[in-house]
Amino acid sequence: PFLIMGIGVNDAFLTLHAWHRTSIDRISIPQRMGLILEDVGPSITITTITDVTTFVLGSFTPTAEISLFCRATALALALCYI
Numbered sequence: 001p002f003l004i005m006g007i008g009v010n011d012a013f014l015t016l017h018a019w020h021r022t023s024i025d026r027i028s029i030p031q032r033m034g035l036i037l038e039d040v041g042p043s044i045t046i047t048t049i050t051d052v053t054t055f056v057l058g059s060f061t062p063t064a065e066i067s068l069f070c071r072a073t074a075l076a077l078a079l080c081y082i
Contacts, residue, residue, distance in 0.1 A: 004076045007051065014040045048081040 018036040027035070055077065058070035 001076075003073060004080050007047075007077065008080050011040075011044045011047075014044060044081075048077060052077050052081075 015036060018039045019032070022032050022035055024032075052074050055070045055074035059067045059074065061067050061070070
């Protein structure tokens with residue numbers, strides 16, 4: 001759970017940093033959210049895809065405990081992204 005929370009908090013920090021870089025006066029909130037997701041969305045998506053792929057590949061190890069951990073973490077990361 002701490003690994004998933006750490007990745008989720010990192011994504012939240014990226015989103016909040018992009019939120020503070022945009023101006024409030026010029027655009028509406030939906031437009032501002034669109035700009036923010038346009039800015040940080042690709043980096044969050046690429047990071048999540050590589051993390052899930054890494055843990056899916058790790059689930060093919062012969063050690064049962066590591067395989068179970070990797071499967072659970074890959075699923076948790078995918079759900080966290082959604």
